[in-house]
Amino acid sequence: MGARILTDIEGTTSSISFVRDVLFPYARRALPGFVREHGDEPDVRRWLDQVAVENGGVCSDDVIVETLQGWIDEDRKHTALKALQGMVWDAGYRNADFTAPLYPDVAPALRAWRDAGVPLAVYSSGSVPAQKLLFGHTDAGDLTGVFDAWFDTAVGHKRDADSYRRIAAEYGGNAGDIVFLSDIVEELDAAREAGMRTVLLDRRADYPTPRMGNAANGHTRVESFADVTF
Numbered sequence: 609m610g611a612r613i614l615t616d617i618e619g620t621t622s623s624i625s626f627v628r629d630v631l632f633p634y635a636r637r638a639l640p641g642f643v644r645e646h647g648d649e650p651d652v653r654r655w656l657d658q659v660a661v662e663n664g665g666v667c668s669d670d671v672i673v674e675t676l677q678g679w680i681d682e683d684r685k686h687t688a689l690k691a692l693q694g695m696v697w698d699a700g701y702r703n704a705d706f707t708a709p710l711y712p713d714v715a716p717a718l719r720a721w722r723d724a725g726v727p728l729a730v731y732s733s734g735s736v737p738a739q740k741l742l743f744g745h746t747d748a749g750d751l752t753g754v755f756d757a758w759f760d761t762a763v764g765h766k767r768d769a770d771s772y773r774r775i776a777a778e779y780g781g782n783a784g785d786i787v788f789l790s791d792i793v794e795e796l797d798a799a800r801e802a803g804m805r806t807v808l809l810d811r812r813a814d815y816p817t818p819r820m821g822n823a824a825n826g827h828t829r830v831e832s833f834a835d836v837t838f
């Protein structure tokens with residue numbers, strides 16, 4: 609079987625600043641109103657209840673919202689936060705409050721790989737619905753159709769090799785056929801431990817100092833999707 613691509617989002621297909629300076633502040637601002645309006649819906653309540661449990665049990669929605677806002681400030685990759693953020697961003701994309709900028713090399717490469725028959729998948733800490741929203745509203749159009757599979761922290765955390773083993777089992781093929789693209793060395797280390805091939809995206813806009821030598825920890829290093837080979 610040939611190569612299969614698995615890509616991260618933040619720092620890999622889209623800038624860190626889009627996620628930190630646009631998406632996270634939007635979610636932070638919109639969360640109180642969202643919880644007031646939708647907090648009784650079972651699909652929302654179950655995530656709010658998980659946050660309450662982490663807070664030691666029963667607590668008010670105001671406390672839950674403050675907890676979630678604190679987690680946003682810490683960039684915590686908690687599955688409940690990520691699920692709720694995705695629901696909040698839905699309104700932002702639908703109202704055209706923002707679109708998702710991709711690095712300019714990303715859409716052409718994804719389309720070319722797709723046209724060449726290379727399977728494509730996403731693995732992000734953002735929930736699968738949030739991933740689909742982002743790729744459905746990029747500045748290069750709706751790219752959801754290029755992807756064959758989507759993975760989030762339901763398979764486990766991104767620095768844990770077992771997450772990549774689960775992805776390999778679900779995505780199909782051998783782990784060694786999967787090429788994981790990410791800006792985070794610790795994620796690439798975990799993917800390599802699971803047998804995947806790895807490519808470090810080292811984008812100047814996100815990482816002003818090039819990560820050469822030890823800083824790349826043996827992972828193939830590129831600055832653009834145009835330079836990814838497999």
Ligand SMILES: CSCCC(=O)C(=O)COP(=O)(O)O
Pocket residue numbers: 616617618619627631685690693731732733734735738739742766
């Ligand atoms: C699905 S877009 C939002 C990305 C996000 O919430 C996040 O935490 C970024 O994580 P990634 O694993 O893509 O670096």
Ligand SMILES: [Mg+2]
Pocket residue numbers: 616617618619620790791792
């Ligand atoms: Mg990333």
